[in-house]
Amino acid sequence: MRDVxxxxxxxxxxxxxxxxxxxxxxxxxxxxxxxxxxSRGRVDALYAGNFVAGIxxxxxxxxxxxxxxxxxxxxxxxxxxxxxxxxxxxxxxxxQAIASGIHDVIVVAGVESMTKADTAEFTRALGSAADQxxxxxxxxxxxxxYGMFLDRxxxxxxxxxxxxxxxxxxxxxxxxxxxxARFNEAVSIETVLESDLVADPLRxxxxxxxxxxxxxxVLAASDIAEDLADxxxxxxxxxxxxxxxxxxRYEDLTTLDATVTAAEQAYEAAKVDPDDIDVxxxxxxxxPAEIGDSEDLGFFKKGEGAAAVEAGRTQIxxxxxxxxxxxxxxKGHPVGATGVGQIYEVCRQLRGNHENQVEGAxxxxxxxxxxxxxxxxxxxxxxxxxx
Amino acid sequence: MRDVxxxxxxxxxxxxxxxxxxxxxxxxxxxxxxxxxxSRGRVDALYAGNFVAGIxxxxxxxxxxxxxxxxxxxxxxxxxxxxxxxxxxxxxxxxQAIASGIHDVIVVAGVESMTKADTAEFTRALGSAADQxxxxxxxxxxxxxYGMFLDRxxxxxxxxxxxxxxxxxxxxxxxxxxxxARFNEAVSIETVLESDLVADPLRxxxxxxxxxxxxxxVLAASDIAEDLADxxxxxxxxxxxxxxxxxxRYEDLTTLDATVTAAEQAYEAAKVDPDDIDVxxxxxxxxPAEIGDSEDLGFFKKGEGAAAVEAGRTQIxxxxxxxxxxxxxxKGHPVGATGVGQIYEVCRQLRGNHENQVEGAxxxxxxxxxxxxxxxxxxxxxxxxxx
Numbered sequence: 001m002r003d004v005x006x007x008x009x010x011x012x013x014x015x016x017x018x019x020x021x022x023x024x025x026x027x028x029x030x031x032x033x034x035x036x037x038x039s040r041g042r043v044d045a046l047y048a049g050n051f052v053a054g055i056x057x058x059x060x061x062x063x064x065x066x067x068x069x070x071x072x073x074x075x076x077x078x079x080x081x082x083x084x085x086x087x088x089x090x091x092x093x094x095x096q097a098i099a100s101g102i103h104d105v106i107v108v109a110g111v112e113s114m115t116k117a118d119t120a121e122f123t124r125a126l127g128s129a130a131d132q133x134x135x136x137x138x139x140x141x142x143x144x145x146y147g148m149f150l151d152r153x154x155x156x157x158x159x160x161x162x163x164x165x166x167x168x169x170x171x172x173x174x175x176x177x178x179x180x181a182r183f184n185e186a187v188s189i190e191t192v193l194e195s196d197l198v199a200d201p202l203r204x205x206x207x208x209x210x211x212x213x214x215x216x217x218v219l220a221a222s223d224i225a226e227d228l229a230d231x232x233x234x235x236x237x238x239x240x241x242x243x244x245x246x247x248x249r250y251e252d253l254t255t256l257d258a259t260v261t262a263a264e265q266a267y268e269a270a271k272v273d274p275d276d277i278d279v280x281x282x283x284x285x286x287x288p289a290e291i292g293d294s295e296d297l298g299f300f301k302k303g304e305g306a307a308a309v310e311a312g313r314t315q316i317x318x319x320x321x322x323x324x325x326x327x328x329x330x331k332g333h334p335v336g337a338t339g340v341g342q343i344y345e346v347c348r349q350l351r352g353n354h355e356n357q358v359e360g361a362x363x364x365x366x367x368x369x370x371x372x373x374x375x376x377x378x379x380x381x382x383x384x385x386x387x
Numbered sequence: 388m389r390d391v392x393x394x395x396x397x398x399x400x401x402x403x404x405x406x407x408x409x410x411x412x413x414x415x416x417x418x419x420x421x422x423x424x425x426s427r428g429r430v431d432a433l434y435a436g437n438f439v440a441g442i443x444x445x446x447x448x449x450x451x452x453x454x455x456x457x458x459x460x461x462x463x464x465x466x467x468x469x470x471x472x473x474x475x476x477x478x479x480x481x482x483q484a485i486a487s488g489i490h491d492v493i494v495v496a497g498v499e500s501m502t503k504a505d506t507a508e509f510t511r512a513l514g515s516a517a518d519q520x521x522x523x524x525x526x527x528x529x530x531x532x533y534g535m536f537l538d539r540x541x542x543x544x545x546x547x548x549x550x551x552x553x554x555x556x557x558x559x560x561x562x563x564x565x566x567x568a569r570f571n572e573a574v575s576i577e578t579v580l581e582s583d584l585v586a587d588p589l590r591x592x593x594x595x596x597x598x599x600x601x602x603x604x605v606l607a608a609s610d611i612a613e614d615l616a617d618x619x620x621x622x623x624x625x626x627x628x629x630x631x632x633x634x635x636r637y638e639d640l641t642t643l644d645a646t647v648t649a650a651e652q653a654y655e656a657a658k659v660d661p662d663d664i665d666v667x668x669x670x671x672x673x674x675p676a677e678i679g680d681s682e683d684l685g686f687f688k689k690g691e692g693a694a695a696v697e698a699g700r701t702q703i704x705x706x707x708x709x710x711x712x713x714x715x716x717x718k719g720h721p722v723g724a725t726g727v728g729q730i731y732e733v734c735r736q737l738r739g740n741h742e743n744q745v746e747g748a749x750x751x752x753x754x755x756x757x758x759x760x761x762x763x764x765x766x767x768x769x770x771x772x773x774x
Contacts, residue, residue, distance in 0.1 A: 001488075022520060054441045058523065060515040061470040061632075064762035068632040074648060076627040077762065078476045079468040083448040089465045093480075100487035101388075128447040133409060136445065240463040245448075245455040261461060375451035375464065 001099040005225040005232035008036030008218035014332040015182040017212040025111040028214035044103035046077040049087025049110040050336035052125040083129035088339030088368030088377035109216040110340035146286035147199035157303035163310040165192035167287040175330025182332030206287040211332025215340040234382035237269030256373030259296035270380035274298035281342035282367040284327040324356040339368035350383040388486040392612040392619035395423030395605035401719040402569040404599040412498040415601035431490035433464040436474025436497040437723035439512040470516035475726030475755030475764035496603040497727035533673035534586035544690035550697040552579035554674040562717025569719035593674040598719025602727040621769035624656030643760030646683035657767035661685035668729035669754040671714040711743040726755035737770040
């Protein structure tokens with residue numbers, strides 16, 4: 001297997017945007033190709049992650065359509081879908097396709113347009129990530145799933161509602177400096193705890209907002225990457241796993257097996273431990289998700305994640321900075337774009353030019369999960385040498 | 388790159404079925420795994436092709452959900468979407484993942500449930516394969532696209548309406564013996580030409596019917612395949628390309644570039660010529676599509692495809708048997724399932740146990756196209772030796 005590097009990155013802001021899914025994708029891809037020295041003729045394939053453009057815009061076949069739109073007609077192109085992990089999967093698939101020698105250069109994009117939908121359409125669209133025969137039929141939406149998760153977590157580990165709310169306070173605070181974030185206003189613990197109840201005990205500011213947006217990266221085999229970019233980022237390890245497709249199948253509702261196994265595989269491939277990670281972008285779709293994820297990824301022991309946030313251990317200057325971008329809670333969650341959006345933010349950190357820079361960050365991790373933990377990707381990236 | 392073989396195949400009938408997309412997928416995968424000696428523990432990944440379960444059933448994330456349902460929780464799994472070519476792409480991706488050494492054994496499934504939708508939902512769902520900003524906005528549905536195609540073809544090459552209708556007569560006749568086909572009744576030229584006008588000059592019996600259905604295959608590296616099946620089928624070559632995403636971009640409306648290039652690449656990989664192919668399952672979504680495809684794949688010179696059908700050259704006992712299964716016109720077109728469904732039919736031919744057996748078939752071809760020719764896969768399969 002060959003080493004693979006990220007040679008170009010591009011994104012739109014995440015937020016309420018005018019463009020539909022095709023134009024968002026064209027913008028992000030054009031920016032990523034403009035960020036490196038890769039001509040259209042050198043691109044071997046286009047992998048696009050998207051979740052609900054079919055339901056919300058009546059637009060499927062995004063991958064092939066984008067290929068033609070950005071001047072790549074002819075290359076193999078497809079849409080990869082795995083709910084909220086759609087573009088994390090696309091990234092992992094592309095990385096292994098280059099590592100194994102199938103392709104040399106691949107454009108990976110994640111795209112989603114969501115904010116034009118009305119509430120009923122939106123709820124149906126997001127719910128399509130869950131098994132309709134079990135959770136769909138019983139009305140268990142994702143706020144409901146993470147509400148149960150939080151209840152169980154507080155019961156098992158004695159975490160407080162304030163500790164959990166501090167995830168939102170931290171991420172919204174980080175978002176104040178990120179021009180790509182949907183929300184740039186800080187919130188207080190009180191604001192979170194007094195916001196509208198969504199799915200008891202989850203409140204509005206425990207939940208990430210919808211967003212429109214797209215992000216793209218250009219991947220290349222490392223033996224040619226140095227000709228294509230000044231500062232390629234190393235993909236040290238990337239893993240893609242599945243877990244259970246419904247809450248009733250979990251032995252422990254606050255541990256997502258797919259994250260645990262993806263992290264193990266990614267660390268092993270990258271030859272690193274959780275201690276080696278300098279900066280993390282993880283899937284904080286809800287405040288309790290960040291806490292569970294931080295434990296499943298091995299940064300804290302089970303049950304200690306909530307207190308760790310309150311103690312500032314996951315702040316930008318803490319021992320393990322989590323979501324310096326603002327995460328899904330502040331950036332917003334344009335579902336199919338989120339995975340590559342996380343990769344984009346980690347690349348900025350490793351290039352040393354993030355608005356919320358973690359000093360000296362050399363190894364970063366991106367974690368993207370779909371459904372009730374049914375599918376997950378974890379990628380470990382390293383700051384490449386100047387070339 | 389390693390050689391790859393198909394060790395197990397399974398399918399549901401195509402037609403009006405009670406099951407939804409999840410249960411259809413479980414049935415096809417279980418049958419494919421039951422057709423070979425592959426335990427769950429040997430499967431490395433699940434690639435699922437699906438097109439519109441999100442729009443029609445509110446069910447996305449099919450790949451990961453199916454993995455958990457069939458006892459494969461943990462393996463990387465995803466949904467691959469490329470309109471009508473969704474599962475053809477999933478098959479090609481899986482084939483190259485094994486060839487390159489990423490995985491040893493992969494389950495590929497194609498699934499779709501369509502017949503429960505009402506006409507408006509159905510039309511919107513199918514239309515999502517087209518670029519909504521151009522063809523969608525102008526109302527150019529796929530019957531409209533192939534109506535223009537047929538008009539142009541008759542104008543350019545002097546083909547007759549009777550010649551084109553003979554595609555439907557042949558495929559419906561082939562479908563009479565296929566228990567997996569939605570339609571088992573023969574039709575006459577007159578029936579086709581007197582059926583309701585759909586998109587002038589296309590009539591009802593020029594158009595394939597919707598269907599529910601699923602099909603699955605198990606792929607393995609050839610060095611282990613002999614332990615897993617009595618009669619593995621060789622994947623001699625498989626290609627995936629893109630073309631233009633809207634009719635106005637075509638220089639020649641009756642030639643789909645994606646098919647031409649995919650065929651060239653697949654023939655080169657398989658080291659065969661069109662003359663070497665013994666049996667073909669190609670994408671006859673409409674009668675003119677079969678004629679165009681048969682030329683784009685190199686079986687006939689441009690403009691000679693229609694006369695060839697009328698002359699019987701594509702019959703089961705003709706020089707190049709096309710769609711002995713009945714094709715999409717008789718089997719039906721459960722969109723995301725069609726690509727693997729074609730592979731299933733070709734495998735039966737190469738195993739020598741098809742209901743419409745082409746005598747002595749040793750090399751078969753499957754051709755799957757999505758949208759207005761925006762994405763295409765061509766796979767060339769060979770009859771493996773008994774082991």
